[in-house]
Amino acid sequence: MKRIQGWGNKETDYPVPEPASHYLENVVGPPHQLQKLSTDDLLKKVPPSTIPKHPLITTDPEERLRHARGQSLNDWVDMYDGLVNTFPDGVAYPTSEADVKELIQFAKREKINLIPYGGGSSVVGHLTPPDEGPPSLSVDMAKMDQLLDLNEESHEATFGAGVRGPNLESQLEKHGYILGHFPQSWEYATLGGWIVTRSVGQQSYHYGRIEPLFVSGHIETPNGPWDLPRVPKSAAGPDLRQLLLGSEGRLGILTQATMRIRRLPEEERFYSAFFPNFEIGTEAVREIAQAELPLSMVRLSDPMETETTFQLSGEEKLVKLAKKGLNLFGQGDERCMLIYGLTGNHAENQLADSRLAHIIRKHKGMMVKFYLGEAWMKKRFLTPYLRNTLWELGYALDTLETALPWDKLGPSRKAILKAIEHGLEAENERVLVFSHISHVYTNGGSLYITYLYRRAQDPHQTLSRWQTLKGAASAKIVELGGTITHQHGVGLDHKPYLPGEKGSIGMQIIRDVIKSADPEGIMNQSKLIDL
Numbered sequence: 001m002k003r004i005q006g007w008g009n010k011e012t013d014y015p016v017p018e019p020a021s022h023y024l025e026n027v028v029g030p031p032h033q034l035q036k037l038s039t040d041d042l043l044k045k046v047p048p049s050t051i052p053k054h055p056l057i058t059t060d061p062e063e064r065l066r067h068a069r070g071q072s073l074n075d076w077v078d079m080y081d082g083l084v085n086t087f088p089d090g091v092a093y094p095t096s097e098a099d100v101k102e103l104i105q106f107a108k109r110e111k112i113n114l115i116p117y118g119g120g121s122s123v124v125g126h127l128t129p130p131d132e133g134p135p136s137l138s139v140d141m142a143k144m145d146q147l148l149d150l151n152e153e154s155h156e157a158t159f160g161a162g163v164r165g166p167n168l169e170s171q172l173e174k175h176g177y178i179l180g181h182f183p184q185s186w187e188y189a190t191l192g193g194w195i196v197t198r199s200v201g202q203q204s205y206h207y208g209r210i211e212p213l214f215v216s217g218h219i220e221t222p223n224g225p226w227d228l229p230r231v232p233k234s235a236a237g238p239d240l241r242q243l244l245l246g247s248e249g250r251l252g253i254l255t256q257a258t259m260r261i262r263r264l265p266e267e268e269r270f271y272s273a274f275f276p277n278f279e280i281g282t283e284a285v286r287e288i289a290q291a292e293l294p295l296s297m298v299r300l301s302d303p304m305e306t307e308t309t310f311q312l313s314g315e316e317k318l319v320k321l322a323k324k325g326l327n328l329f330g331q332g333d334e335r336c337m338l339i340y341g342l343t344g345n346h347a348e349n350q351l352a353d354s355r356l357a358h359i360i361r362k363h364k365g366m367m368v369k370f371y372l373g374e375a376w377m378k379k380r381f382l383t384p385y386l387r388n389t390l391w392e393l394g395y396a397l398d399t400l401e402t403a404l405p406w407d408k409l410g411p412s413r414k415a416i417l418k419a420i421e422h423g424l425e426a427e428n429e430r431v432l433v434f435s436h437i438s439h440v441y442t443n444g445g446s447l448y449i450t451y452l453y454r455r456a457q458d459p460h461q462t463l464s465r466w467q468t469l470k471g472a473a474s475a476k477i478v479e480l481g482g483t484i485t486h487q488h489g490v491g492l493d494h495k496p497y498l499p500g501e502k503g504s505i506g507m508q509i510i511r512d513v514i515k516s517a518d519p520e521g522i523m524n525q526s527k528l529i530d531l
């Protein structure tokens with residue numbers, strides 16, 4: 001059963017190891033004792049629904065509460081501390097394109113704002129019903145999750161857009177195929193959500209981001225049905241797929257999508273390596289990307305992330321031993337951990353690994369072929385559960401991301417981290433901040449930043465601390481010319497920064513496209529862009 005407060009299912013927990021609590025107390029200070037609001041208290045906040053009755057729509061308060069927010073820090077304060085004050089007035093679970101059509105007609109007739117809902121894993125406020133304007137209806141795509149067609153000749157599979165990661169891969173695996181899109185939210189996030197937010201999976205270096213995997217699809221727009229053609233490539237004018245990618249529910253509801261798939265890899269391995277410091281590690285990662293080494297992922301943690309990963313592992317003895325060994329081989333306190341993946345056939349993996357070994361040695365690095373890589377892989381979808389236990393302990397954790405060309409990445413990282421680290425000095429609060437490079441291209445890489453601070457007794461203060469930190473980091477990213485988001489999308493949180501990145505003509509083009517598909521503006525109002 002999915003949690004109402006926090007991430008993931010109720011049955012899974014990731015307790016904060018005892019030594020990690022001490023570590024956090026040392027770095028940011030002891031947490032405050034805080035009350036958790038019960039679900040019953042939250043339910044009392046759900047007001048009566050104002051939408052007319054419809055056989056496809058439920059107005060059950062718990063359903064409305066469950067669909068009220070996503071996973072942004074703002075959403076967490078709302079749901080854990082009871083600041084939530086807007087709710088969808090109803091929830092629908094369409095089972096067919098005809099249902100989706102009917103819901104759109106109903107929304108047009110009754111002037112209702114439709115919020116398409118995938119897995120609810122948005123971290124930038126994509127799902128928040130506006131506090132002004134018409135009532136909102138959440139359209140949960142969970143029941144449109146079937147494999148509709150498998151074309152083995154063309155290596156393509158068509159799915160209902162509401163299919164979640166595990167269900168999608170298990171349906172493909174039965175036939176010997178894989179999509180290979182593994183964002184950390186894989187357990188809940190859906191195909192439709194990935195496409196309209198331009199999601200990036202952990203093994204994007206091998207499988208690609210969602211954009212190149214997306215071939216075609218069917219969208220029900222308020223202005224009628226829209227089909228993207230199923231062709232491998234086309235020079236017929238602008239690529240309209242690119243308009244749907246990143247449209248964040250504003251153009252209509254994606255009901256099904258055809259995706260490029262691959263044969264299951266013969267083997268897959270995850271290993272680690274260490275570098276003496278982040279600058280050297282970054283140089284090595286750049287060389288790997290520019291040599292186009294056929295790995296499936298590279299993820300280079302900075303020294304603080306490397307140390308925090310050790311501390312949070314709960315493996316005190318092992319960590320002590322590992323540090324001793326690493327010190328002996330010249331990987332001291334500034335050490336940075338690289339996790340890398342090999343996915344493919346055995347001979348190609350071996351070749352890639354030996355070419356990688358050469359680059360690692362050249363950059364004073366050291367390969368560690370046991371435990372760490374596999375441990376990362378096994379825990380990769382469990383790690384987000386730590387945010388729940390940290391929150392309940394009294395710490396707020398959030399992440400942000402950008403991408404920059406290689407020539408700017410190093411200095412920009414330092415400046416962004418500094419802005420966050422010193423962000424709460426006026427309140428005399430410390431912030432733990434660390435980063436990794438996780439998606440690499442020949443011309444640059446993405447920077448993924450995690451920061452942790454103490455929750456305050458007053459939830460408004462917890463929220464204002466986040467606004468200060470997020471604001472400082474975002475302003476720095478814009479000043480340095482980075483993108484405001486490499487993978488999470490725009491939603492509400494990044495909306496103020498979009499005009500800077502798109503320019504005035506770009507903004508007008510986006511507005512015009514939305515108006516063509518949705519002239520009355522009933523789709524996911526207030527997200528991405530103001531019309």
Ligand SMILES: Cc1cc2nc3c(=O)[nH]c(=O)nc-3n(C[C@H](O)[C@H](O)[C@H](O)COP(=O)(O)OP(=O)(O)OC[C@H]3O[C@@H](n4cnc5c(N)ncnc54)[C@H](O)[C@@H]3O)c2cc1C
Pocket residue numbers: 007070071115116117118119120121122123126127141161162182183184185188189190191192193194195196197198199200201202248249250252253254255384487488489524527
């Ligand atoms: C723990 C965690 C880890 C994450 N890791 C990653 C990561 O590694 N990489 C990454 O890219 N992102 C990551 N994210 C962010 C998030 O998972 C992605 O943005 C994801 O693509 C959202 O998919 P969803 O199905 O949950 O969509 P939702 O959150 O439900 O919705 C997101 C947006 O898509 C729209 N939408 C959803 N389905 C449809 C549809 N069928 N038609 C039209 N519009 C639709 C919604 O209206 C909304 O605007 C993470 C989030 C969490 C909480």
